[in-house]
Every structure is written in C-alpha cells, then in structure tokens.
Amino acid sequence: QQQRRLVSRQRFIQDFSQCLFEFVIQLLPTAEEMAVKEDVRKLLERLIRTIEPDSRLLSFGSSANGFSLKNSDMDLCCLIDSGERLNAADLVTMVGDLLERETKFHVKPLPHARIPIVKLNLDPSSALPFGIACDIGFENRLALENTRLLMCYASIDPARVRTMVLFLKVWSKRRKINSPYKGTLSSYGYVLLVIYFLVHVKNPPVLPNLQQMPPLRPISEEESHLNGYNIWFFDDIELLRQRWKSSNTDTVADLLIDFFKFYSRDFAYNTGVASIRAGLLKKEDKGWLSEPSDYGTARERNRLCIEDPFETDFNVARCVTKDGLYTIRGEFMRASRILQARPERAILALAQLCE
Ligand code: CTP
Ligand code: MG
The missing domain is CATH 3.30.460.10 (Beta Polymerase, domain 2)
Known part of the structure; x- marks a missing residue:
C-alpha cells in the first residue's frame, strides 16, 4: 500500500509540473x-x-x-x-x-x-x-540594475525559475495578496522570495549567488558602485550556462510545494531578513526592529523583511502590515494544504490554488 501511495504521489508531482508549464505558457504576452x-x-x-x-x-x-x-x-x-x-x-x-x-x-x-x-x-x-x-x-538607475539581476536569474534555469515566478505572480494576484497599497507584497517582493529560496534554502541550491561569485577580472570601485551601493553581479550568462550546473534535480512541482511549506512555517518571520545577496540576516543586526521612540511605526514597517539586492538599507516588504502578513502566511498554508492533500488530479489542484 505504501508503495502504491508513493507511486501515485510521484505521478501527481509529474502531472502537476506538466500542468504548471501549460498554465504558464498561456499567460505569456503575445x-x-x-x-x-x-x-x-x-x-x-x-x-x-x-x-x-x-x-x-x-x-x-x-x-x-x-x-x-x-x-x-x-x-x-x-x-x-x-x-x-x-x-x-x-x-x-x-x-x-x-x-x-x-x-x-x-x-x-x-x-x-x-x-x-x-x-x-x-x-x-x-x-x-x-x-x-x-x-x-x-x-x-538602481531599478534598471535590479531588473537586469532578475533577468539573469531567470535565464539561468528558465524552465524552473520562470515557471515558479510566473505561477506565483498569478496566484498572488488571484488570491489578492499582491497589493503593497493594501498592506501585502509587490510582485518584486515575491520574485525576491523565490530567488532567496532557490539560492539559500534549497540544498543543493537551484541557483548560484550571482552577487558573490568571483569576477572574471578586477572591478574598480567606480564600475561596481552606483549612488553608494554595490551593484556588481556576475552577468556573463553565456559563461554561466556553460559553468553552472545545479545538482538539484527537483521538478518545478517539487520546488513549488517546498516553497509553500517553507514560507508557511519555516521562515523566521519574527527575527529574520531574507537577503538574496547575503542569505538569512537578522532584523536586529540591520536595525530593522524598532526604535524605542517610534516603536509603533518601525514595527509595523518591518513585519516582513526582504533586503533589496542593491539598496541594502531598503526593506522591499516594508508596506506589508501585520494583517497583510497574516493573510499572506494564511495563503501559503492554504496552498501547502491543497498540495499535500493527495489531490485526485493535478489540474484540479491547480484550479483550486488559484480560485
Ligand atoms: N521596484 C523596486 N523596488 C520596489 C518595487 C519595485 O526597485 N520596492 C522596481 C524593480 O525594478 C521591479 C520593478 O520596479 O522589477 C517593477 O516592480 P513590480 O511592479 O513589483 O514588478 P513587476 O515584475 O513589474 O510585476 P507586475 O507584472 O505585477 O507589474
Ligand atoms: Mg510592473
């Protein structure tokens, strides 16, 4: 019986990956x-x-x-x-x-x-x-550079990275948790959560850390800095494609299921800062806790902390309120539950996720 369950789970994962690819393709702009x-x-x-x-x-x-x-x-x-x-x-x-x-x-x-x-x-x-x-x-100019960084990450492993990100963007919009003006997270924030997960949480990692790779030649301070921020990252994609081969063989469905599990219960929301540049940081070390004087506002600003890849003193998730974070985590849990519940058919699970 256990054997049968395992086989059916494997079949579900396979089908779900296939569904994700097909779902995402029809959402691309013409x-x-x-x-x-x-x-x-x-x-x-x-x-x-x-x-x-x-x-x-x-x-x-x-x-x-x-x-x-x-x-x-x-x-x-x-x-x-x-x-x-x-x-x-x-x-x-x-x-x-x-x-x-x-x-x-x-x-x-x-x-x-x-x-x-x-x-x-x-x-x-x-x-x-x-x-x-x-x-x-x-x-x-910093936005142009962070766009280029995301573009490089997308092109290292498009089948898995782009599929995950596009799915999460649609999902977060359908579930109404993609509005910084209403206390939830921007698309940019979700993309950073995905990259953080693929670089720093998955073991072996799915993506390399482009900001920490050794440069091919010495880079001057002037070349690497913009408005006082270090914007250097390894951007030779052709070379990366030849040299970087992740030993992580998870399917996109495996990764998505793990993503939801990780952000429902494992990420250290109270103390941690997700940094794609430096891994898990502490709110305390970045001064993103609370000043005694403006305890209320500082706290409210730093419920969820995602460090911008270049503007390291900027919390990309600073618009996320207490209620917003509660709702977002609730949605991660809901998604996790749907995918763990041994759904009959992958396509139905996907429809239910995005209801
Ligand atoms: N950006 C930023 N800092 C933020 C939010 C956004 O620098 N706090 C910049 C980033 O360069 C990002 C761009 O603005 O790539 C667009 O952000 P957003 O609209 O959240 O992401 P999109 O990928 O454009 O998503 P959507 O399709 O939902 O518009
Ligand atoms: Mg946009």
Whole structure:
C-alpha cells in the first residue's frame, strides 16, 4: 500500500509540473502585445526628446526581466545623458503636460511621490482589449540594475525559475495578496522570495549567488558602485550556462510545494531578513526592529523583511502590515494544504490554488 501511495504521489508531482508549464505558457504576452508596447515606448521616447534631446526611455520591471504576464503594466525609466538637467519633480510636471497635449493617454503626474512618476493609462480598444497602463520614472538607475539581476536569474534555469515566478505572480494576484497599497507584497517582493529560496534554502541550491561569485577580472570601485551601493553581479550568462550546473534535480512541482511549506512555517518571520545577496540576516543586526521612540511605526514597517539586492538599507516588504502578513502566511498554508492533500488530479489542484 505504501508503495502504491508513493507511486501515485510521484505521478501527481509529474502531472502537476506538466500542468504548471501549460498554465504558464498561456499567460505569456503575445508577440503582438509586445510589439505594440515597444511601439508605445518608442513614441513616448520621441515625444520626451522634444523636451530633453539627450534622453533615453528604457523598460524595467516585468517587461524587461523575463517575468511578464499578458496585459501587465509597463514600467519605463527615462535617463538623461546630458550634464545640466531638471530635477525629477519638474520633469514629471513637464512631461505630464506634454503627454496630455500630444497623446490619447490619461495622464496623472505625481511629482511629489517618494519616486516621482508620470502615470499613463490608455482606454481599451479592439487592438488592445485591456488598454495599457504605464509608469514613467526618471533616473531610477538602481531599478534598471535590479531588473537586469532578475533577468539573469531567470535565464539561468528558465524552465524552473520562470515557471515558479510566473505561477506565483498569478496566484498572488488571484488570491489578492499582491497589493503593497493594501498592506501585502509587490510582485518584486515575491520574485525576491523565490530567488532567496532557490539560492539559500534549497540544498543543493537551484541557483548560484550571482552577487558573490568571483569576477572574471578586477572591478574598480567606480564600475561596481552606483549612488553608494554595490551593484556588481556576475552577468556573463553565456559563461554561466556553460559553468553552472545545479545538482538539484527537483521538478518545478517539487520546488513549488517546498516553497509553500517553507514560507508557511519555516521562515523566521519574527527575527529574520531574507537577503538574496547575503542569505538569512537578522532584523536586529540591520536595525530593522524598532526604535524605542517610534516603536509603533518601525514595527509595523518591518513585519516582513526582504533586503533589496542593491539598496541594502531598503526593506522591499516594508508596506506589508501585520494583517497583510497574516493573510499572506494564511495563503501559503492554504496552498501547502491543497498540495499535500493527495489531490485526485493535478489540474484540479491547480484550479483550486488559484480560485
Ligand atoms: N521596484 C523596486 N523596488 C520596489 C518595487 C519595485 O526597485 N520596492 C522596481 C524593480 O525594478 C521591479 C520593478 O520596479 O522589477 C517593477 O516592480 P513590480 O511592479 O513589483 O514588478 P513587476 O515584475 O513589474 O510585476 P507586475 O507584472 O505585477 O507589474
Ligand atoms: Mg510592473
């Protein structure tokens, strides 16, 4: 009987992996959608160049890191190469006015946000049944670099890494735990949790630690640093593909089941900080506990701690509230329970997960 159970569990894992691949494939953006978005980027770049001739408009976030789903929003970053330039708040106001005049987008400039951006929305049409949502920021070079880091991680083992990440993005959206504004976690936060798990929790690891690999040649301080942060990482993907062979042979289903188990009960939420750069750190050592003076707010900010890969003094999960974390952990437990319950058919388990 035990033998039979084992065989049926193995069959479930196999089927579930297959279901995950098929599920994720149909969620990818079509070539047409990507082409339209690239056209929009070019159009916006051309317009912005009428104000700042030396500017470039670059994609970051999901449209550039390999983790994009159908109809996901566009994150754009405007870099200005000339010396004297306006501050971000003034640029946001000017670019906002310009795009309001020259395009059909609904434009909302937010010059006083922590990171000043222009928000753009295009109404749905027959060519674009979901419209387009787009944010333009300025000089956010760290975001371009962390996008490149995620992209490198995605391309080391796309079958497992991309499938896990895309599934978790859909799952977290369907389960309504992907809204930093409402006290839960951003997609970027979930991606970092996956990479942390694959680099530092799985043994043997599925991914190498790109930020700790020895460089091929000496790197100067100037090359490796941006705004005082060390942004160096091993980014020669061709070489990595030749040299890095994980001895971890888990299927994507095994990994996902373990991921849910780990974050339901094993991760040290109260004391730990997940750092893809340095492994498990302590809240105490990073000063992310609580100052006696602002005990309330500091505590509320640091319920869940995920260190940004470059901006190491920034907690990517600082928007997650006490309730938010409770809900997120509840969802990890629910997912774990569904997958442990010896489901009849993999496809039904997957549907139930994303209900
Ligand atoms: N980002 C960041 N710091 C954060 C949140 C986001 O630097 N606290 C940057 C990252 O470069 C990230 C990008 O903003 O890749 C987009 O973040 P997010 O929208 O959370 O991720 P996406 O991959 O774009 O997911 P979605 O498809 O849900 O928009
Ligand atoms: Mg995005």
